[in-house]
Amino acid sequence: xxxxxxxxxxxxxxxxxxxxxxxxxxxxxxxxxxxxxxxxxxxxxxxxxxxxxxxxxxxxxxxxxxxxxxxxxxxxxxxxxxxxxxxxxxxxxxxxxxxxxxxxxxxxxxxxxxxxxxxxxxxxxxxxxxxxxxxxxxxxxxxxxxxxxxxxxxxxxxxxxxxxxxxxxxxxxxxxxxxxxxxxxxxxxxxxxxxxxxxxxxxxxxxxxxxxxxxxxxxxxxxxxxxxxxxxxxxxxxxxxxxxxxxxxxxxxxxxxxxxxxxxxxxxxxxxxxxxxxxxxxxxxxxxxxxxxxxxxxxxxxxxxxxxxxxxxxxxxxxxxxxxxxxxxxxxxxxxxxxxxxxxxxxxxxxxxxxxxxxxxxxxxxxxxxxxxxxxxxxxxxxxxxxxxxxxxxxxxxxxxxxxxxxxxxxxxxxxxxxxxxxxxxxxxxxxxxxxxxxxxxxxxxxxxxxxxxxxxxxxxxxxxxxxxxxxxxxxxxxxxxxxxxxxxxxxxxxxxxxxxxxxxxxxxxxxxxxxxxxxxxxxxxxxxxxxxxxxxxxxxxxxxxxxxxxxxxxxxxxxxxxxxxxxxxxxxxxxxxxxxxxxxxxxxxxxxxxxxxxxxxxxxxxxxxxxxxxxxxxxxxxxxxxxxxxxxx
Amino acid sequence: xxxxxxxxxxxxxxxxxxxxxxxxxxxxxxxxxxxxxxxxxxxxxxxxxxxxxxxxxxxxxxxxxxxxxxxxxxxxxxxxxxxxxxxxxxxxxxxxxxxxxxxxxxxxxxxxxxxxxxxxxxxxxxxxxxxxxxxxxxxxxxxxxxxxxxxxxxxxxxxxxxxxxxxxxxxxxxxxxxxxxxxxxxxxxxxxxxxxxxxxxxxxxxxxxxxxxxxxxxxxxxxxxxxxxxxxxx
Numbered sequence: 001x002x003x004x005x006x007x008x009x010x011x012x013x014x015x016x017x018x019x020x021x022x023x024x025x026x027x028x029x030x031x032x033x034x035x036x037x038x039x040x041x042x043x044x045x046x047x048x049x050x051x052x053x054x055x056x057x058x059x060x061x062x063x064x065x066x067x068x069x070x071x072x073x074x075x076x077x078x079x080x081x082x083x084x085x086x087x088x089x090x091x092x093x094x095x096x097x098x099x100x101x102x103x104x105x106x107x108x109x110x111x112x113x114x115x116x117x118x119x120x121x122x123x124x125x126x127x128x129x130x131x132x133x134x135x136x137x138x139x140x141x142x143x144x145x146x147x148x149x150x151x152x153x154x155x156x157x158x159x160x161x162x163x164x165x166x167x168x169x170x171x172x173x174x175x176x177x178x179x180x181x182x183x184x185x186x187x188x189x190x191x192x193x194x195x196x197x198x199x200x201x202x203x204x205x206x207x208x209x210x211x212x213x214x215x216x217x218x219x220x221x222x223x224x225x226x227x228x229x230x231x232x233x234x235x236x237x238x239x240x241x242x243x244x245x246x247x248x249x250x251x252x253x254x255x256x257x258x259x260x261x262x263x264x265x266x267x268x269x270x271x272x273x274x275x276x277x278x279x280x281x282x283x284x285x286x287x288x289x290x291x292x293x294x295x296x297x298x299x300x301x302x303x304x305x306x307x308x309x310x311x312x313x314x315x316x317x318x319x320x321x322x323x324x325x326x327x328x329x330x331x332x333x334x335x336x337x338x339x340x341x342x343x344x345x346x347x348x349x350x351x352x353x354x355x356x357x358x359x360x361x362x363x364x365x366x367x368x369x370x371x372x373x374x375x376x377x378x379x380x381x382x383x384x385x386x387x388x389x390x391x392x393x394x395x396x397x398x399x400x401x402x403x404x405x406x407x408x409x410x411x412x413x414x415x416x417x418x419x420x421x422x423x424x425x426x427x428x429x430x431x432x433x434x435x436x437x438x439x440x441x442x443x444x445x446x447x448x449x450x451x452x453x454x455x456x457x458x459x460x461x462x463x464x465x466x467x468x469x470x471x472x473x474x475x476x477x478x479x480x481x482x483x484x485x486x487x488x489x490x491x492x493x494x495x496x497x498x499x500x501x502x503x504x505x506x507x508x509x510x511x512x513x514x515x516x517x518x519x520x521x522x523x524x525x526x527x528x529x530x531x532x533x534x535x536x537x538x539x540x541x542x543x544x545x546x547x548x549x550x551x552x553x554x555x556x557x558x559x560x561x562x563x564x565x566x567x568x569x570x571x572x573x574x575x576x577x578x579x580x581x582x583x584x585x586x587x588x589x590x591x592x593x594x595x596x597x598x599x600x601x602x603x604x605x606x607x608x609x610x611x612x613x614x615x616x617x618x619x620x621x622x623x624x625x626x627x628x629x630x631x632x633x634x
Numbered sequence: 635x636x637x638x639x640x641x642x643x644x645x646x647x648x649x650x651x652x653x654x655x656x657x658x659x660x661x662x663x664x665x666x667x668x669x670x671x672x673x674x675x676x677x678x679x680x681x682x683x684x685x686x687x688x689x690x691x692x693x694x695x696x697x698x699x700x701x702x703x704x705x706x707x708x709x710x711x712x713x714x715x716x717x718x719x720x721x722x723x724x725x726x727x728x729x730x731x732x733x734x735x736x737x738x739x740x741x742x743x744x745x746x747x748x749x750x751x752x753x754x755x756x757x758x759x760x761x762x763x764x765x766x767x768x769x770x771x772x773x774x775x776x777x778x779x780x781x782x783x784x785x786x787x788x789x790x791x792x793x794x795x796x797x798x799x800x801x802x803x804x805x806x807x808x809x810x811x812x813x814x815x816x817x818x819x820x821x822x823x824x825x826x827x828x829x830x831x832x833x834x835x836x837x838x839x840x841x842x843x844x845x846x847x848x849x850x851x852x853x854x855x856x857x858x859x860x861x862x863x864x865x866x867x868x
Contacts, residue, residue: 166733166736169726169730169733169734170733170734172723172725172726172730173723173726173730173731173734175725176723176724176725176726177721177723179685179705180717180721180723181734182704182705182706182709183683183685183705183706183709183715183717184709184734184735184781184782184785185706185709185710185735185737185785186706186734187704187706187707188706
């Protein structure tokens with residue numbers, strides 16, 4: 001009994017920081033509609049900054065002053081990011097903002113190591129809260145009680161702020177209807193910046209308050225951001241009370257899960273999140289989105305199949321790739337094969353995102369499932385590569401059938417979050433089911449057949465798979481199925497009114513995308529000769545997103561270009577610099593600001609400008625971003 | 635002139651909606667912008683307050699060119715806008731809706747307080763703490779007008795204030811608009827309901843398919859039934 005109580009207290013203490021960070025993310029999303037991936041980075045910065053300041057300023061006043069000062073400094077940094085970066089891209093599709101903030105996260109990871117070094121740091125204890133309190137014969141740190149009290153206090157202060165100040169009322173109004181707030185004479189710019197600063201302050205405070213409890217490390221950011229996503233999704237995006245309740249639920253699940261179900265402790269939280277989302281798709285305290293902004297698509301220039309000239313150009317391009325093995329060395333060919341694997345992976349995600357309008361944050365799940373499927377066949381049945389490549393991806397397909405059924409019930413940000421949750425479940429299984437998957441050690445010895453074992457042979461194999469796969473996906477775009485899918489994406493109501501079963505269409509699209517991701521994953525397993533849980537991890541999913549967005553979300557073939565450029569850049573940077581994350585992050589940020597339509601979208605714009613297709617010239621200049629504002633006339 | 639608009643062109647994406655629209659509103663006038671559904675009335679209003687990003691032409695308010703200013707800046711100069719779909723903040727109470735609209739007093743213009751608005755719309759005074767989402771359509775229409783008045787505007791664009799309201803509430807709206815006129819405000823209403831427009835307006839413009847077709851006093855419109863039949867009658 002006392003044990004349960006102590007465990008509950010420990011969970012509540014952890015909930016405090018989680019609530020602070022999650023409420024900040026929620027407030028920012030509510031007003032700016034930005035899912036701030038960098039929120040974890042600000043949490044981490046808060047902890048590092050507090051470490052440095054508490055080191056300099058001693059005594060009780062010094063410690064608490066340092067905590068507050070650290071949070072304020074980070075809040076200023078957050079406001080700067082909002083002013084310099086996000087203000088330029090508010091009109092962009094939601095995913096671009098996520099991508100930009102992800103780029104910032106990458107940069108911060110390297111910057112933190114540059115400034116504070118790679119070792120974990122041990123902060124000071126909080127003056128006056130260094131001891132422990134005995135509860136039913138067990139020791140509970142007194143600092144935990146402080147944190148437990150802090151959660152409700154902050155919740156109360158935020159409530160007062162939002163109900164009893166004009167600023168707070170404006171924030172709540174803007175959460176519902178930003179344009180109307182502007183139409184009443186409120187300058188949104190500063191409202192957004194101040195909201196962002198408050199949200200980042202809360203994140204940094206959450207981080208700073210952690211230093212007496214845990215060590216400060218440069219991997220804090222990704223660990224917390226996934227948990228925070230889960231919290232805001234369970235609680236409801238935009239709801240501070242929801243963040244509070246969900247932070248407690250998640251922390252208690254963590255506290256007890258590890259004791260009661262040690263085998264599935266990692267996936268417990270995600271299972272709860274999946275259940276909540278299926279029952280209440282907008283979270284426990286959230287409200288259904290009135291009119292979600294389309295995640296993608298709605299290009300001003302309609303898509304069209306290739307012209308004969310373009311077909312020839314593509315054929316020349318494929319031929320050019322096919323003769324590369326006669327000119328390149330083994331290393332370059334291995335890199336080339338890896339790029340080709342990711343071309344198909346990106347193309348499959350692109351199909352789901354652009355044609356289906358469903359932005360998945362967990363596409364790596366199907367990539368990894370395909371890889372594990374192939375590995376299981378090789379390891380447990382001794383199947384040859386050919387059979388494994390054909391049958392292995394079926395595991396990706398099966399995963400997509402099951403997960404997709406749940407996911408297509410949602411849309412927008414919630415869809416993205418649920419796909420992320422399922423990917424984390426798949427990752428956790430691969431990580432924790434050591435008997436079958438080898439856990440963190442992975443599965444080794446997945447080698448290709450002799451004919452494909454040379455870098456040259458495997459390059460051709462990868463090229464063949466990529467060309468056929470991308471070709472099939474492209475044919476699907478211009479098939480009746482593709483048209484139906486695009487109709488559902490552009491207007492769910494209207495397409496349902498003409499008899500299109502939206503959910504089934506999107507489910508099938510999800511399965512198609514998952515299957516092709518599985519094929520690329522299986523190929524990847526043979527390229528690497530091994531399979532690891534990382535294949536299913538968030539970084540792999542994010543890589544896919546970056547490739548799609550980099551190439552151009554509104555184009556039919558952007559993913560191919562995006563994958564080639566991104567993968568080549570990433571591999572090259574890894575070999576050139578120790579600060580690859582910093583450089584890559586900076587490049588992502590610059591690309592998002594300079595080429596919001598992606599590389600292919602940018603080139604299409606250029607061609608359009610140089611040679612407009614029709615000469616009537618009546619059309620206006622296209623707006624900065626491709627999403628045409630489809631406002632009803634009148 | 636209070637508001638002068640000339641050669642206004644607006645687009646939504648590739649669609650050209652307004653073609654060289656022009657009109658003028660004098661200080662203290664109530665002017666009706668008439669037209670059928672889809673004629674371009676709302677787009678005209680939205681263009682004037684800068685909610686349509688793709689617009690060109692001259693828009694002068696109190697002699698200043700506002701055609702390139704952001705929406706909030708236009709509104710802060712005293713040009714109030716009441717949208718057709720009301721767009722009240724459903725989560726916020728009546729009082730809080732007013733708080734959002736509140737702007738500092740403006741010289742030479744009537745200053746509005748919540749109390750004065752409760753005088754104008756007594757119904758609202760009885761539900762100060764009720765969330766906007768739990769009000770009837772007529773009450774919401776009152777709330778959206780009151781919220782705009784809290785910005786102490788010198789001119790108000792009222793988009794279809796009588797739409798979908800019970801006759802009794804429509805009368806109240808007409809009274810409220812006449813009160814605003816007595817306070818010295820200029821009011822532009824967009825309407826399909828000619829009867830309502832006649833009750834309160836000094837002059838009228840008729841817009842059809844994005845082009846201005848008629849301009850004149852209500853009496854002149856009365857004297858030209860063929861204009862009415864061509865552009866307004868169903």
